[in-house]
Amino acid sequence: MSDDVLSRLIAVLRISRAEIRAAYRVGSRVYGTAGPGSDEDFLVVLGKSGQRQDLAFAEGLNVVIHGVATFQDALDDQSVFALECHFAQPAHVLVAARPPFRYTLDRKKLAASAIGKSTADWQKAKKRFADEPAPSRKKAFHALRVPVFALQVAKTGKITDYAAANHFLAELREGPDDDFAWYEKKLGPTREALCAELTKLGGKR
The missing domain is CATH 3.30.460.10 (Beta Polymerase, domain 2)
Incomplete structure (x- = not known):
């Protein structure tokens, strides 16, 4: 750097x-x-x-x-x-932090945190989409990226691939500027499935 x-x-x-x-x-x-x-x-x-x-x-x-x-x-x-x-x-x-910061994986807390953030970002994107389509697409991307990263941590103990959610951004850029329902239909179920998988993993010790 x-x-x-x-x-x-x-x-x-x-x-x-x-x-x-x-x-x-x-x-x-x-x-x-x-x-x-x-x-x-x-x-x-x-x-x-x-x-x-x-x-x-x-x-x-x-x-x-x-x-x-x-x-x-x-x-x-x-x-x-x-x-x-x-x-x-x-x-x-x-x-680099010296000494390093502490981190202990808590899957249940991780799931709750990531799902809460994802849902909030998705709702903000929906609410503001008509007036701010470009920033709202970015917010919707965050809503998908957060559970993708959280799943990596839940499964492997760390984030292993920072580009893992990038294909969602490409899909978001294909959509219209005047209809958030298009995004809900195309990517809403995917976000819900990611959150559901996080919830399931959150129940494991």
């Missing part, structure tokens, strides 16, 4: 390198779905005591900020987004 990227994050966040406990690239450039105009997305964990979860933005740059406690809480809560960072491939790790 380029030192230039880390330097830019330090400048945007107005912090010192010593304040960063961990930093990861996230989003479309990790999944392999980024286009020429896609923003760069990162998650940064700051070591500052009492640091709350926050967001920061600059031109073409989006940063999710965590403190050590909030990021550990996210892992304990089985947040798929936090797990994407925890299992990130070396190429997407700007600063």
Whole structure:
């Protein structure tokens, strides 16, 4: 990972390198779905005591900020987004956590977390689709990607393939701009099946 990227994050966040406990690239450039105009997305964990979860933005740059406690809480809560960072491939790790954060798989909690996030994103996509079709397609993609990643963790203990849900985005891009029912018919049952499989795995110890 380029030192230039880390330097830019330090400048945007107005912090010192010593304040960063961990930093990861996230989003479309990790999944392999980024286009020429896609923003760069990162998650940064700051070591500052009492640091709350926050967001920061600059031109073409989006940063999710965590403190050590909030990021550990996210892992304990089985947040798929936090797990994407925890299992990130070396190429997407700007600063590796030392010591590493703790993670213990809890399939039941993982299923509940992922299904809740997937359902919320799907409903947001449906609600906003008529006014914002492009962002809503992205939200619907997240609703499908989250259970796909959660299933990888439930089955293997980690995220093994960050491109596993990309074919859903290609399907979403084929749909109309004025009818969310098309998406519900084409991909709604798939999302429900993924969530049902997660629920089943959540009952296993």
